[in-house]
Amino acid sequence: QKMVWAKLVNEKTLTKDGHHVELAANIGTPNDIEGVHNNGAEGVGLYRTEFLYMGRNELPTEEEQFEAYKKVVESMEGKPVVIRTLDIGGDKELPYLDLPKEMNPFLGFRAIRLCLEKQEMFRTQLRALLRASAFGNLKIMFPMIATLEEFRQGKQILEEERQTLEKNGVKVNREMEIGIMVEIPSTAVMAPQFAKEVDFFSIGTNDLIQYTMAADRMNEKVSYLYQPYNPAILRLVKMVIDASHQEGKWTGMCGEMAGDEIAIPLLLGLGLDEFSMSATSVLPARSQLASITKQEAEIVAMESLNKNTADEVKELVRSKFF
């Protein structure tokens, strides 16, 4: 099996009937890039920048961040690199920010909510990202977007920083795509509206499932409700993908679900454009995709939307593809 996978390192990802989808990797630090290359990922679909901020006593400087982002973008040699702005809060804490203790951290002051308030911190990161954008194919995405206003504010701030940099003669990529994570149900439901303003979506199923099912992703007691194959989740995913395509935009997925062998045929059938997963899942996923046609995946995906339970969906996929 490993030998079969190894042959696919330098191959494009093609289904049995010749459709291309992009298989990208999730990373946490520039050191993860080696794994991205060794496993033949076609891009970085999620760079979690939190790690730059964690395990230290103060905020990282613009220069430190610029160096990290530039390193990743350059080493990908023109392949897409989606960098997510700071997603702190929830399960990830920063002691030096001295944030108030909350009753429900996962429903609280985190990610873009925090960045829009702590603007100096946010602007520093955006400047580092804008500067790094001149060195390759960098795309920015905002985490935990719940409303259009949040996206517009984030984009406005980014635009202000871009103009200031350019006024000072700094080179930035003006064509840089700006997207959002879809990990809150309100945003999935409003995807047609968002799709007119964003350049792309990346579905964060780790959070989207937790918020849709109202089941804490860290709580063992309710883990049975953590159901990627629940038709409710699949319907939301379909809404997002369809909305993006309607506007000529693309949709990726960077939650764990994107690398799951039961989910992969369903996501292919629903029209997902980019799958981002842990680097070690890329070759198994490429091998799996080569064995199924998009046409049969579409039929099964449509059927799955009309199932009643997650177990029924799982059974359907198993009977058709395994």
Ligand code: PEP
């Ligand atoms: C997600 O929510 O699916 C995601 C990719 O983000 P994180 O796991 O970092 O919350």
Ligand code: MG
């Ligand atoms: Mg998330």
